[in-house]
Amino acid sequence: MKYDVIVVGAGTAGCLAAKTAAEAGLKVCLIERKSQREIGEKVCGDALGEHHLKVLGLSPPQHGELEKRIEGVKIYSPDLETVFTIKHEDFSGYLLNRWLFGQWLLKLALDEGATLYDHTQCLEPIIEKSYVVGVLAKKVKTNEKVRYEGKVVVDASGFLAVVRRKLPKEMMVENEISKEDVEACYREIRQLKREVEEKNYCEIYLNQKVTPGGYTWLFYKGDAKVNAGLGVCMRDNFPNPKKQFYEHVLTQPVFESSLLLDGGAWYDPTRRPLDNMVGNGVVITGDAACLVNPIHGGGIGPSMLSGYLAGKTIAEALEHNDVSQNGLWPYNVKYMEDYGIKQAGLDVFRLLLITCKNEDLNYGMKYRLLTEEDVLKAGLGQEFSLNITEKAKRVFRGIRRISFLNKLRITVNLMNKVKAHYKGYPKTPKDFEKWRLKTEVLFAEARSKLLE
Numbered sequence: 496m497k498y499d500v501i502v503v504g505a506g507t508a509g510c511l512a513a514k515t516a517a518e519a520g521l522k523v524c525l526i527e528r529k530s531q532r533e534i535g536e537k538v539c540g541d542a543l544g545e546h547h548l549k550v551l552g553l554s555p556p557q558h559g560e561l562e563k564r565i566e567g568v569k570i571y572s573p574d575l576e577t578v579f580t581i582k583h584e585d586f587s588g589y590l591l592n593r594w595l596f597g598q599w600l601l602k603l604a605l606d607e608g609a610t611l612y613d614h615t616q617c618l619e620p621i622i623e624k625s626y627v628v629g630v631l632a633k634k635v636k637t638n639e640k641v642r643y644e645g646k647v648v649v650d651a652s653g654f655l656a657v658v659r660r661k662l663p664k665e666m667m668v669e670n671e672i673s674k675e676d677v678e679a680c681y682r683e684i685r686q687l688k689r690e691v692e693e694k695n696y697c698e699i700y701l702n703q704k705v706t707p708g709g710y711t712w713l714f715y716k717g718d719a720k721v722n723a724g725l726g727v728c729m730r731d732n733f734p735n736p737k738k739q740f741y742e743h744v745l746t747q748p749v750f751e752s753s754l755l756l757d758g759g760a761w762y763d764p765t766r767r768p769l770d771n772m773v774g775n776g777v778v779i780t781g782d783a784a785c786l787v788n789p790i791h792g793g794g795i796g797p798s799m800l801s802g803y804l805a806g807k808t809i810a811e812a813l814e815h816n817d818v819s820q821n822g823l824w825p826y827n828v829k830y831m832e833d834y835g836i837k838q839a840g841l842d843v844f845r846l847l848l849i850t851c852k853n854e855d856l857n858y859g860m861k862y863r864l865l866t867e868e869d870v871l872k873a874g875l876g877q878e879f880s881l882n883i884t885e886k887a888k889r890v891f892r893g894i895r896r897i898s899f900l901n902k903l904r905i906t907v908n909l910m911n912k913v914k915a916h917y918k919g920y921p922k923t924p925k926d927f928e929k930w931r932l933k934t935e936v937l938f939a940e941a942r943s944k945l946l947e
């Protein structure tokens with residue numbers, strides 16, 4: 496079976512890649528191990544910022560896929576004494592019915608003419624003369640092996656990254672990522688006994704003892720339903736997220752006599768994007784390329800963006816008859832420009848949060864060593880510096896926690912340095928190795944100064 500584009504995985508990244516490539520007139524197939532009906536089901540917090548859809552020209556969810564509108568985020572300090580309320584159009588959006596949202600995206604791809612092969616598990620890429628020229632797959636029901644040939648393969652298989660992990664070293668794509676860059680998560684959707692008061696904010700609870708390097712979320716969906724879960728950084732002897740959830744979250748009074756509607760565990764790769772996401776005949780998207788916001792773990796938006804950019808870039812590369820790494824390189828450049836710079840800066844901030852003590856977080860939030868505006872600016876990917884008069888005040892307030900204040904200052908400086916470096920992302924593969932080495936040096940510096 497021969498295609499222009501083979502997309503592996505019909506999640507948010509895959510559906511957008513298939514839709515965009517098919518829209519450009521290409522012959523596209525989507526290979527998905529689940530049944531068509533199951534597509535869209537995912538262990539997720541189900542929150543999506545409105546701006547992600549606007550950027551892609553997609554209409555807002557309006558039917559069953561919309562469960563609730565949200566106005567922003569509330570972040571609670573470990574002692575619950577301080578609450579940061581972040582209200583901004585970039586933090587307002589939707590709580591989705593994830594399954595129906597996924598089904599809607601799939602329909603957009605199929606309506607453009609993409610062909611779906613469901614119940615079909617991709618086993619590995621087929622590589623000939625240093626090009627990916629297709630994939631070997633297995634029909635889940637019969638175990639029959641099938642070969643799909645294509646000019647470009649898109650890895651949109653999520654955290655499993657079934658194509659990426661088997662690419663040859665010469666393609667300069669990282670096959671494996673560090674465990675420390677992944678959050679292990681557990682999430683349940685529960686029916687509460689009674690409706691809680693009107694809640695229009697996503698609630699995030701920081702507590703390094705319950706969720707080291709991560710957080711707990713409570714997203715109220717209306718009709719007395721809540722999406723609740725937590726994530727922990729997979730560093731050292733990290734705790735079991737499900738155990739933490741049952742011991743620390745479900746024991747809260749709000750869950751008394753609640754009913755479990757759906758539960759599950761999964762991984763979230765919360766680091767900077769892969770340094771390079773293309774090889775000859777192959778493009779990596781979504782979670783497979785680690786395109787998640789490092790601070791809050793949101794990846795629906797960036798995965799859709801990456802799928803869209805992959806579809807566009809592939810169409811252009813095919814027009815020029817060049818699907819080499821060089822021909823597909825503009826995908827890297829565009830993604831870094833649109834979201835990667837911000838993601839890389841936030842990856843530095845994540846390193847600070849991983850080792851923060853509860854006392855530092857309580858103190859830092861209470862005395863506004865970091866203000867709501869700083870958090871907002873960081874979240875928007877804008878530069879922020881501790882301004883002079885404010886800085887003086889903060890030093891004064893921080894006198895008892897000078898080491899934390901120093902770490903904060905180092906973090907802000909490094910974030911700005913990293914972002915400046917990413918603004919110079921190489922325009923062609925030729926300059927990549929030099930850039931990558933500098934990236935390594937910068938993150939090694941961040942790790943040595945912030946992770947102790």
Ligand SMILES: Cc1cc2nc3c(=O)[nH]c(=O)nc-3n(C[C@H](O)[C@H](O)[C@H](O)COP(=O)(O)OP(=O)(O)OC[C@H]3O[C@@H](n4cnc5c(N)ncnc54)[C@H](O)[C@@H]3O)c2cc1C
Pocket residue numbers: 503504505506507508509526527528529534535537538539540541542543615616617618651652653654655657680681682724761762763780781782783786787792793794795796798
């Ligand atoms: C607990 C948790 C909570 C989260 N909460 C949020 C949130 O509130 N908001 C947000 O924006 N993001 C959230 N995220 C992140 C978000 O879910 C992901 O970033 C996003 O779904 C990535 O999309 P994707 O298309 O790359 O991968 P996926 O959605 O994982 O899709 C991958 C697809 O590939 C298929 N596949 C896998 N292997 C194969 C194979 N061998 N052959 C064929 N098909 C295969 C899978 O079945 C799946 O359909 C959360 C993640 C977790 C784990």
